Amino acid sequence: DAMVIQNPRYQVTQFGKPVTLSCSQTLNHNVMYWYQQKSSQAPKLLFHYYDKDFNNEADTPDNFQSRRPNTSFCFLDIRSPGLGDAAMYLCATSKITGVRNQPQHFGDGTRLSIL
Amino acid sequence: KQEVTQIPAALSVPEGENLVLNCSFTDSAIYNLQWFRQDPGKGLTSLLLIQSSQREQTSGRLNASLDKSSGRSTLYIAASQPGDSATYLCAVLNYGGSQGNLIFGKGTKLSVKP
Numbered sequence: 001d002a003m004v005i006q007n008p009r010y011q012v013t014q015f016g017k018p019v020t021l022s023c024s025q026t027l028n029h030n031v032m033y034w035y036q037q038k039s040s041q042a043p044k045l046l047f048h049y050y051d052k053d054f055n056n057e058a059d060t061p062d063n064f065q066s067r068r069p070n071t072s073f074c075f076l077d078i079r080s081p082g083l084g085d086a087a088m089y090l091c092a093t094s095k096i097t098g099v100r101n102q103p104q105h106f107g108d109g110t111r112l113s114i115l
Numbered sequence: 116k117q118e119v120t121q122i123p124a125a126l127s128v129p130e131g132e133n134l135v136l137n138c139s140f141t142d143s144a145i146y147n148l149q150w151f152r153q154d155p156g157k158g159l160t161s162l163l164l165i166q167s168s169q170r171e172q173t174s175g176r177l178n179a180s181l182d183k184s185s186g187r188s189t190l191y192i193a194a195s196q197p198g199d200s201a202t203y204l205c206a207v208l209n210y211g212g213s214q215g216n217l218i219f220g221k222g223t224k225l226s227v228k229p
Binding site: 004006040041042043044045048057088090092102103104105106107108109111 | 119149151156157158159160161164204216217219220221222
């Protein structure tokens with residue numbers, strides 16, 4: 001059974017048209033992450049929520065924002081997608097307990113295409 | 116700044132061979148190292164996680180080792196099967212970085228030929 005679910009699997013949007021990607025989890029993990037992975041590249045962390053606390057990576061463009069209305073759901077909003085934002089977007093969760101961090105669990109990703 | 120390197124970028128082996136994938140990292144101040152598998156167009160599946168105090172972890176035909184002082188990890192796959200074909204990524208979790216920020220290598224694309 002899928003524990004980290006991303007919708008949709010494939011998303012096509014127009015240049016400059018706002019788009020929202022969604023992620024839900026049934027693991028009750030306290031941390032949720034959004035990664036961007038471009039073709040043949042390593043996944044790169046955009047931001048994460050530790051409970052309700054939002055943590056933005058220093059080099060994440062302002063064009064990317066996130067919302068976490070409750071423990072189970074997290075959204076990635078791209079306000080004005082550019083051609084360079086075409087990528088696979090991966091959501092992950094983990095349970096942080098002190099310094100012995102648990103594995104991160106990933107969803108199947110949403111592949112975003114920009115026309 | 117932590118950098119994670121995986122060599123080779125691609126590997127092709129005949130079915131049944133034992134093989135080793137390599138991962139190196141530049142900063143030994145890590146909490147843990149995690150190996151993932153990624154099938155084409157899919158997300159990441161966690162295979163093994165090694166805490167910084169551990170030397171190895173095993174799951175089925177997979178064995179991962181960690182030598183923190185030398186900045187190296189290996190993933191050993193025994194008796195490879197065509198179903199093992201995928202991209203394998205390693206990632207480290209640094210001290211002092213933002214909570215849970217995994218630093219990934221670019222992966223090794225493995226192809227196991229029947």
